Amino acid sequence: MDVILADSLGMCFGVRDAVQMALSSPHRTELTVLGELVHNADVLHRLEQAGVRTVGSVDAAVDTTHVMITAHGASRRVVDGLRARGLQVREATCPLVAHAHRSLQRLVARGYFPVVIGKPDHVEVRGLVGDLDGYEVIQSREDIGRLAGRARLGVVSQTTQPLDFVLEMVEALREAYPEAEVRFADTVCQPTKERQQAARRLASSCDVVIVVGGRNSNNTRQLVRTCEAGGARAYQVEAAADLRPQWLDGAEHVGLTAGTSTPDETIQAVHQALLQCAADDFKVAFGNESGRGGPDGKHNVHALVAAPAAAPLSARLLGGSPPE
């Protein structure tokens, strides 16, 4: 069994900068993050230890003087409301989310009816549409029917939607309403595109792909779907301890990728565990069964996680540039 890393994986600059902004804030013990700054338990714990508090949403009550908007951004209405409550607001909004806001505003200013391709309840989408009086958020072909009778449609997407899906939706809109003028601004962010493309390449050459990322992470779930669509068995884990030995049964090539909220350390730990499984296979193939320690006589991932091997990680994870 060999382990192949995606060409592009892991934490994006937007999330990295937001975490850094919170950790380096001189007001961090008086700072509450409004929503999950990153969909990763370890990083959230690190923030908590640094004195940064987190509440569930922009509407939650806070007992600090400073608040932070996450990389997902928020509407002007929300930010103004926070200031009206006397709070000091730090905005860690990713520049690529801000670009999506500007793109949508420009379309509205030119008279297009705003349409967002994405999940209506996602915090980024709520921020995108939060200042608009009329809009539609669509996430399937069935939703397109709600746009009947609109002469001019201005379309953007949530930054973490797969580009293929977004283009399909735009095409479906044009087919459904050939008389309408459909103006599309591509707001899928570059890190998402790169990770999606890399996941597609990876899935085409792997039996199994392990996708590392938080359960709440939209782009991680999309990576799982991309790998499945590419023909690989795909499994999502939040940490190395979530790996299941049976997933790797019969696999010759195992791929590893990670969502844009996943820190390097978590990817390294999963990579380490997979490399050790590969080493175990090698020992078994050459007659040394000491490498197999699992109760089923196969890989013992949990033992590896509890006592990581001293073997170095791949040069890419150890010495390569950050995955961004």
Ligand code: SF4
């Ligand atoms: Fe920014 Fe894209 Fe990362 Fe979201 S996923 S924070 S838009 S770079």
